[in-house]
Amino acid sequence: MLLANKQVAIIGGGPGGLTLARLLQQQGVNVKVYERDADQYVRQQGATLDLHYESGLRALAEAGLMEEFRENFRPGAERVAITDNNAVVHYTEHDNAPIEDLDNIHARPEIDRGPLRDLLIASLNDKTVVWDSKFTELKANGEGWDLCFANGTTAYADLVIASDGANTKVRKYITDIERIYSGVTIVEGNVYNAAVNAPDMWQLTHGGKIFAHWKGKTIVLSAKGEGSLSFYTITEEADDFVKKSGIDFTDRKQVLAWFKERFSDWSDDWYEIFSSDESYFVARPQYHFPLDQSWKSLPNLTMIGDAAHQTPPSGDGVNQAMLDAVELYEAFCKDHFDTIQEAVTAFENKMLARAVIATEEASQLMEAMLSENSLQFMLDFFNDLEMR
Numbered sequence: 001m002l003l004a005n006k007q008v009a010i011i012g013g014g015p016g017g018l019t020l021a022r023l024l025q026q027q028g029v030n031v032k033v034y035e036r037d038a039d040q041y042v043r044q045q046g047a048t049l050d051l052h053y054e055s056g057l058r059a060l061a062e063a064g065l066m067e068e069f070r071e072n073f074r075p076g077a078e079r080v081a082i083t084d085n086n087a088v089v090h091y092t093e094h095d096n097a098p099i100e101d102l103d104n105i106h107a108r109p110e111i112d113r114g115p116l117r118d119l120l121i122a123s124l125n126d127k128t129v130v131w132d133s134k135f136t137e138l139k140a141n142g143e144g145w146d147l148c149f150a151n152g153t154t155a156y157a158d159l160v161i162a163s164d165g166a167n168t169k170v171r172k173y174i175t176d177i178e179r180i181y182s183g184v185t186i187v188e189g190n191v192y193n194a195a196v197n198a199p200d201m202w203q204l205t206h207g208g209k210i211f212a213h214w215k216g217k218t219i220v221l222s223a224k225g226e227g228s229l230s231f232y233t234i235t236e237e238a239d240d241f242v243k244k245s246g247i248d249f250t251d252r253k254q255v256l257a258w259f260k261e262r263f264s265d266w267s268d269d270w271y272e273i274f275s276s277d278e279s280y281f282v283a284r285p286q287y288h289f290p291l292d293q294s295w296k297s298l299p300n301l302t303m304i305g306d307a308a309h310q311t312p313p314s315g316d317g318v319n320q321a322m323l324d325a326v327e328l329y330e331a332f333c334k335d336h337f338d339t340i341q342e343a344v345t346a347f348e349n350k351m352l353a354r355a356v357i358a359t360e361e362a363s364q365l366m367e368a369m370l371s372e373n374s375l376q377f378m379l380d381f382f383n384d385l386e387m388r
Helices: 016-027 056-062 066-072 113-122 199-205 254-260 268-274 317-333 338-368 374-387
Strands: 007-011 031-036 080-083 090-091 136-140 146-150 154-157 157-164 180-191 211-212 217-223 231-234 279-288 301-303
Touching: 007 016, 007 146, 007 154, 007 231, 016 056, 016 113, 016 317, 031 056, 031 154, 056 066, 066 113, 080 199, 080 374, 090 374, 146 157, 154 157, 180 254, 180 338, 199 211, 199 217, 199 231, 211 374, 217 268, 254 268, 254 279, 254 338, 279 317, 301 338, 317 338, 338 374
Parallel strands: 007 031, 007 157, 080 211, 157 301
Antiparallel strands: 080 090, 136 146, 146 154, 180 231, 180 279, 211 217, 217 231
16 A cells, blocks of 8 residues: 555644545554644534535545434534525525435535534544644655644654645645635624524524525525524625725624625614624635646645635535545555555546636636625525426
8 A cells, every 4th residue: 555654644634634534544544633723622613514425425434434424413404595685585495304315416414513523533543633733834854744833843744635724834835826816705703602692693594594695795694503603794805805994803893883884785684693792703805726726746745625726605615625535545545556646646636627617616606696686596596406
């Protein structure tokens, strides 16, 4: 096997990196995951994750973790309602029976980020994840690398795999191709104890999701299993919006003032998600990489997930990262390449070709979601899905 007697380092303990670690350990590979979080119990931010049959669910099946997933996913959380700017429901799945058949190719079951990470970590050998390891730099050491971390520690690896997300610090060692601003900025928020702090919006989700659309602006609400409500505002903004707006996104009152101005044609029902001090807000400009990106593959370094390819927001990022994990694992452990570099080259070529399609599809979806007729587009989109 190509990775026999090799030390593998994965930088980043998100779903992609942890899935890859599990797959490699099943083949007896020596692997460590270096994660910047202080420990496993750091609060997980962001919305729920919908895993797709051909990618995220396939990865869990390959990893032998479908039973664990069945115990932790949230039946009913996949159900969507579509509203307008006045929170009036125009389409709903909230009365539908919760999903049960995970073998259906159209299945997109939801799971919160924390439980997904926990089940992946539990599947790994003890001490596989090295916590409090904020990556700072790589230093060449023979045919491998010394990894340096902010806490002063170092580690050696024969092969390094970057899974450190959109703000990757490893990618620069592979390519200098830079990201392109998509024209879209998300303001992400989370309201804790939402049944008390945002009761009307919490009730509106019915434990699932709300997609609200009106004349080029979108809000997405997601109920989470621990009782919090995550949300995204999605708008077209200038590339320097975050800096030039002067908004302190840690200040709830400033964020609400921005929202009232930017969403001035939306009803005040939505103000509730900004009303509690038990919340957080962060602005996230959205990027993607050029469709024609490519680089010369290295024999000891590669990358997966958002570090390698990003798309405008489409809900597919985690699925692409987990599919990357499967395909890289297959290149190393199931295919018959003579060298690690040949395996990396084959994987990267396949990954980049797939990323082109994902980026194009996400860009088209985002353009439609932010169009003047976005509400009607989404209604037509979901009605078409029902007819299939």
